[in-house]
Structure formats: C-alpha cells, structure tokens
C-alpha cells in the first residue's frame with residue numbers, strides 16, 4: 575500500500591446491533607471529543623471523583639474501590655482475576671460460554687488453577703453445582719458470568735450463587751460486561767465481591783475505560799498478597815495511589831475515555847437505572863417478537879434469556895456468516911454469528927444502550943426480513959417489523 579493514497583478517515587455507516595460495540599450516544603461522543611487536560615489537574619481529579627460516584631450508582635454498590643480501569647472490558651476482567659487469584663489458588667469458572675473460558679485462561683496466567691463447572695452452552699449455572707464444586711475443590715475464588723454474550727444467557731439466582739461460594743469462604747467475581755447499565759445487576763444486595771464491566775455494551779461508550787468494583791474484603795485479600803500481582807499495569811495496590819487518597823502518578827489516565835464514560839453514566843442517572851433496565855427489557859421483547867415472526871427460534875429458555883443479547887437460530891439451514899454479511903453489505907447493519915455450539919446455526923443480535931430504541935430495533939428487523947427473503951426463505955420481509963411494532967404499541 576502506498577501511504578500517500580491513504581485518505582481521510584471515513585468509516586462506513588453502520589448500525590451497531592451486534593454483541594458490541596453498541597451505538598454510541600451523541601452526547602458521549604461529544605464528551606469524548608473534548609480537549610484533554612492533564613490527568614493530575616485538580617479539575618480532572620474532580621471528574622475522577624464524579625466518575626467513581628456515578629460508577630457506584632450503576633453497580634448498586636457502596637464500595638470505595640470502584641474505578642474505571644484503563645483498557646477495554648478484558649482489562650478490567652484481568653485486573654479482577656489477576657489481583658484476586660494468587661499462584662497456587664483454585665478458582666471455579668463457568669463452562670457455559672466463551673467468557674468463562676477466557677476467565678480460566680486468565681486464572682492460569684495468574685498462576686492459579688482453574689476448575690470448570692461443566693454446564694451446557696445456552697444454560698445458566700446451577701447454584702447446587704457451584705455448592706458441590708466448592709465442597710470438592712475448595713476454591714478461593716468463584717467466577718460467574720452474569721451476562722454471557724457468547725450465548726445470550728443471563729445468570730439468574732446470583733444471590734444463591736454468592737451464598738454457595740461464601741459458605742465455603744470463596745470470593746465471587748462477576749462479569750457484568752453486557753449487563754451493567756442495561757440489565758438488572760445489584761452488586762451489594764447480591765453479595766458480589768468483585769465485579770467488572772466494559773464501556774461499549776449497555777453503556778454505549780467508545781471502548782477504552784472499563785468499570786471495576788472491589789469490596790473491602792476482596793481488597794484486603796489483594797493488599798495482603800504474598801506475591802506481587804504479575805501485571806504491573808493492572809496492580810490494584812499501585813492503582814490505589816492514583817484513584818485513592820494520594821493521587822500520585824501511576825500511568826496516564828485515558829482522559830477522553832473518562833470524559834466519555836462520565837457522560838454515559840450521567841445519561842444513566844438522567845434516565846434512572848431501573849427505567850433503563852425496563853427500556854432494555856421492553857425493546858428486547860419487541861426485537862424477539864420480531865425475530866420469531868420472521869421464523870427464527872430462540873436458543874435460550876425465557877427464564878435465562880439475556881435482554882441485551884439475543885441468540886437466535888436461523889430458518890432453512892441458512893449459514894450465519896452469509897446472513898451477517900448481507901446484513902452488513904446490503905443494509906449497513908452489524909449483527910454477529912453464533913459462537914461455539916451455535917456457530918453454524920445461529921446469529922447474535924444486540925439490544926444495548928443507545929441501540930435499545932424503537933428505530934434501531936425496527937431497522938434491524940426490516941433488514942433481516944429482506945435478508946432472509948433474498949436468501950430464499952419464504953417469509954414476509956415485513957413480518958418482523960410488524961410484530962415488533964405491535965409489541966411496542968401494547
């Protein structure tokens with residue numbers, strides 16, 4: 575490639591209705607584009623405090639240790655696991671999806687021993703299985719994925735899971751990357767010790783600063799570690815210097831990502847967290863009615879279905895990759911193929927944050943109807959839009 579041919583940045587128009595990133599709210603984008611100031615400037619320090627306070631609110635926690643980690647959701651995930659798990663310790667991880675597998679890999683790299691709680695993809699964990707596994711393996715950490723984006727499973731019975739872990743003296747780490755700010759999550763009430771999330775799913779932020787909250791008991795374990803955390807960058811005992819009382823330099827905060835996250839969290843406050851959960855539920859129900867009207871089939875039982883990410887089986891043996899491609903190339907709508915056990919038969923459609931609105935949902939269903947039709951499926955291309963509009967009109 576001749577570098578003189580590289581033109582001005584002009585990404586194609588896309589409606590982002592996949593597993594993330596989601597549509598960015600225009601106000602968040604404006605905040606992102608605001609001129610950076612120094613990360614130790616008292617004015618920025620005040621924004622840090624505000625961001626932390628807003629984060630506590632969206633996590634439903636009083637944890638002092640609530641910060642945005644620099645990096646995407648995987649960075650806050652690795653901060654959670656890498657700090658909490660010490661070499662030689664056992665951590666239980668869920669076997670019901672892709673992100674439980676990533677947890678296992680992070681536990682291994684932290685020097686720990688992951689033990690997978692075997693559960694079929696598409697189903698949630700059973701608290702009784704966690705209890706049994708705790709008795710058998712004596713873990714110091716139990717990992718749970720509250721919103722498994724690879725399958726579209728929401729983990730119900732979170733409080734029962736944390737009870738099972740706590741009865742055995744284990745700490746609970748919850749992945750709420752695809753639920754925070756869109757699907758009911760109550761950190762303190764449910765007894766979650768460490769929770770991490772990301773910006774670009776239900777919070778509708780550009781990726782780059784990722785919520786993390788750690789309770790006092792977990793922080794005590796972390797600060798009392800016998801060996802230093804293997805990652806210098808994500809070591810919470812060092813980050814305490816910057817986000818805690820001292821405000822000393824550790825690494826340069828991603829200023830604009832913090833601006834954006836702060837604005838995204840202000841939007842959550844304005845709407846109200848429970849109103850936002852309701853909106854996601856309502857728009858997701860409409861999306862689902864539209865999908866079933868187009869002949870797709872749900873993969874996950876209603877009791878464990880995640881509102882923010884729907885996995886749906888395609889009709890007529892259509893290849894997910896072909897549908898995703900037509901949706902992108904002909905309709906400028908991004909959705910994703912299934913993963914793992916559902917890779918060959920299902921698509922994944924997000925309903926997150928700024929995408930969880932009437933316009934984006936109807937546009938997605940309209941495009942999908944036309945896509946199915948163009949691939950030879952005998953379906954009324956408008957059936958999805960009608961069903962969803964009916965549902966929203968109820």
Ligand SMILES: *Cc1c(COP(=O)(O)O)cnc(C)c1O
Nearest residue numbers: 646647648673721723751752772
């Ligand atoms: C997206 C996601 C992550 C990883 O976040 P990145 O921002 O892609 O690093 C982790 N867990 C779950 C459940 C996710 O959906």
